[in-house]
Each structure stands twice: as C-alpha cells, then as structure tokens.
Amino acid sequence: MFDLNQRNASMFRHPSLTSVTSADAAGLSIYAGLVKYSEVAAGNITHAIRFTLQSAQNGYIAPAKHFGPSGNKDLTIMPYGTRVRLKASFDLSNFYGHSLVILKALKKYGMIFADQGSNWFLTREPNDNWNSNDLSQLKRVPSTAFEIVRRVSTVTRGFTPSNSRDV
Numbered sequence: 001m002f003d004l005n006q007r008n009a010s011m012f013r014h015p016s017l018t019s020v021t022s023a024d025a026a027g028l029s030i031y032a033g034l035v036k037y038s039e040v041a042a043g044n045i046t047h048a049i050r051f052t053l054q055s056a057q058n059g060y061i062a063p064a065k066h067f068g069p070s071g072n073k074d075l076t077i078m079p080y081g082t083r084v085r086l087k088a089s090f091d092l093s094n095f096y097g098h099s100l101v102i103l104k105a106l107k108k109y110g111m112i113f114a115d116q117g118s119n120w121f122l123t124r125e126p127n128d129n130w131n132s133n134d135l136s137q138l139k140r141v142p143s144t145a146f147e148i149v150r151r152v153s154t155v156t157r158g159f160t161p162s163n164s165r166d167v
Contacts, residue, residue, distance in 0.1 A: 024115040025056065026080035027065030030123070033114060037127035040098045045105035048083060052117030056080055068116060078113050083149040085110030090145045098130070099137035110149060119143075 024030055033050030057079040060067040064081025086106040095103055102122070111122065120143055124130065 024050070025066075025068030026060060026112070026114045028063060028081075028112065028114050030114070033112060033123065035102060035122055035124035037125060037129055040101045041129070043101055045101060045109070047105075048109040049102070049105060049111040050114035050123050051084075051111045052115045052119075052121045052123070053078060053113060054116060054119050056113070056116050063112065064114075078148075080113055080115075082113040083110045084113070084146040085149060086141070087145055087147050090141070095137050097134040097137075099134055102135075102138065103141070106146075 028050065030050065033048060035045065035049055039045045055072060055074075055077050056068065057074065057077040058067060058072050059079040061079055061081040064079070067080045085108075086103060088107060090103075090107070092100060092103050092107075114123075122138070
C-alpha cells in the first residue's frame, strides 16, 4: 500500500539500499500507474500513467519518494516524479480505440516519470487482448505535445531542496 501523502523518515536515507521503497527508481507503486486492459476496454482510465525516460536528473519531486543512481546533475533533465500531461490543444480526432482512451487519460490525469528506460514509454499490464496496431498510434504523439505540470522544488542527493524550474 502506498500512501502518497505520507513522507516517512526511511525515504530520506536513500541511496542506501535499505531505504528503497519500491521496485521503481521513483519509489512509486508500479501497479497504480500501469495502463490496465480492463480500464481501456471499459473506455476510461481514472489515474495518471507511469512512464520512463532514458535519462533522469539526480533528484526527485513528490509524489516520488527517492531516485535511482543516475548521478546526472543536468537541470534540463526531468527528476523522478515529474508529472506531464498532454496539452489540451492536442488534436485527438485522428486517433481511435485503445490509443484514444489512453490519450484522453493523458490529457486529464497526465503521466508521472517513474523510472529510466525507453523514452516516453508507457507501462501497461500484460494481456493477450492488447492490439499492437492500435497502440502503435501512440508513436505519432511527439514529446512537444506534452507540458510539465508546475513543480515547487527538487530533492537532490544531499536531500537539500534546490530551486526547481520547469524545463
């Protein structure tokens, strides 16, 4: 169970391995952020979706609880926990099926940077009913179609808040 409103003392001891709170670098619940087939088939996703990027800033912002061993201090790279959403102006009229359901959720709830991996990769649960051709439509959405939801501060390796800025 992950209560994103709780900030327990153990998370402030990271990067020691004894303080890691989940299997992803941001310390978030993986399951809570998955794209689930049952939601998509029902036509409605009611939560933010987890996503990955190849590079991560050496820091995190809420709701993330810690960060992985990236070591990257480049402030133009997102820290873990960054929430982005699909711009309201992005035209969805040429999308259909599962991809349309996912894109509507990305406009309403956005997605949260949870781990390093492929760039802009949305994590979905395994299910034989996914339609790969349908989901391939998502590749047509450029990264410029997203906007960063404003954040306040980033916690870095010394766990000293630093001035954070939108990138």
